[in-house]
Amino acid sequence: MTTSVALPPFEAPPRTEVSARLRWRMLRSAFVLGAAIAGTGLALLPLLSILAHLAITGWQAVGVALVTDVPRPIGVEGGGLGNGIAGSIVVVALAALACVPLGVGAGLWVHEHRGTRAADALTFLADVLNGVPSIVLGITAWALLVRPVGRFSALAGAAALAMVAIPLVLRATSDVLAQVPRTLWEAGLALGYPRWRAGLAVVLATARAGVATGVLVALARVAGETAPLLFTAFGSLYWALDPRGPVAALPLQVYAMALSPFDAWRSLAAAGALLLVIGVAGASVLARRALAHVMRGRA
Template sequence: MAGVARAAFRSTRVNNTALARRRRSSAVMTGFIYVGGALAMLPLIAILAHITARGLSAFSIAFFTQLPAPAGADGGGIGNAITGTLMLIGMASAIGLPVGIGAGLFLADRRTTRLAHTVRFLADVLNGLPSVVLGVFAWELLVRPVGHFSALSGGITLGMLMIPLVTRATEEMVKLVPVALSEAALALGFSQWRTVAKVVLRTALPGIVTGALVAMARVAGETAPLLFTAFGSPYWVWDVRRPIAALPLQVYSFAQSPYDEWRAQAWAGALVLIAIVAVISASARLAIRSRQRLARGASAGRSIRA
């Protein structure tokens, strides 16, 4: 009996030692994870804190509503750049969203065809292309033939940047739609296009909206393509055939200015641009959460009825 007791004691001690070792290893790895997360967030927090501290000092009603002041003068604002950015995003969305969604639906529906593989490859190449290269191409294609810069050229260029992002997002979201839904719609007599429009697209719509918002957030901060197309303007511009101001261009121009007032407004413009991107990104997250809540509610309703 004594031998059995000693063996049981040794076994228990070994198990406790192994358990303590696993707990220490788990604590160390958990610490590494938290440290890694903190280090990943540190640059973003530092950038946001610095831009906020430098940019808030220039905030005023005039900053959001007035035109830029002449060189060396006090006051003025970037109201034209804010409206120009919103106009460019709107034009880019009007071009990039229909084309991107249509291409994504095609890739998801004809995913194994040779044409689909070619379109998918070209979309990936365009997505990885430096924006300055696309800006030079747009200048040669859109600006040089007409002889002047314009808001329309900038909107088309940003729309081309949006197309591959929306295309891939749409394709991935449509792939998540159960095939049984499409088959059920076809069995009920729906045509192919009506099945896509009424069933597939509607089911995947929240994910597509999220991808579209992410694409809009990305193009909102592009500078290089606009240098070759929209160019910038110190005036209020509502005619898309004329050069137009934009926040990235204004920040780029004012940041390298020798005037303190303009440099302060560059920091403030960067903060406004971050706020616009943050609002768009937050809208994407809200769309995801809304979709998840609706899905959970529908699942709970089916469980109750069952």
């Protein structure tokens, strides 16, 4: 048996009033949306104009020789930035060897000891270092590693880049680890893990995608640094890849060639800068995609 309940009659508000209010809200929404799109466009304008300038100026130099050849002497056609690309890879790889264990380790330590004076002090120091102009860190590396030895080197360049990257990695690591529930760490300890193992095997492993993203973004940023390398890696016109001696680096070549009065070199500089922008953007996109992939896998 079914029973029916008598409902009070529904009284709709006057139709014209609703429509007018709705129109006004739609108008406001369209205005705000338009303003947001215009703001985004304005913010992207510098990036797009840089990319356009680099593409227009550097397209003549784009080719296989760009990554396989070394710069030719002034007046000789052709040439490339192969030695700079290889040198940058060497210097950034050496910097990664130092900044990944030190930065991630320090970030893990700060996370484990958060709330203590030592952890607060280290975080503050990292923030200060992040604000120090990179040329200052380059001069520091020169004073510590180049002057005493008496020669420029890729190792000194890597040390300078590591000084820039370590506080970035530290901050990224501690921020990502803060998202890991403390109960996971305690669960590791409750299984009999020592603190270091619970930190590494449980907390860091849980946040590994986020930490890897932070490391990649930091390395992408330092890969484009020029100032620290001016006093350390110094640069070279040849295929010099010995880490104990001066090496070419892409940002150094872009810097030197962009200042030159020769069209061929300026075109090479633009192509090199385009490579740097694409490399940095590509690393960031890859890192984000990898992170998204891992997070999807977990869900």
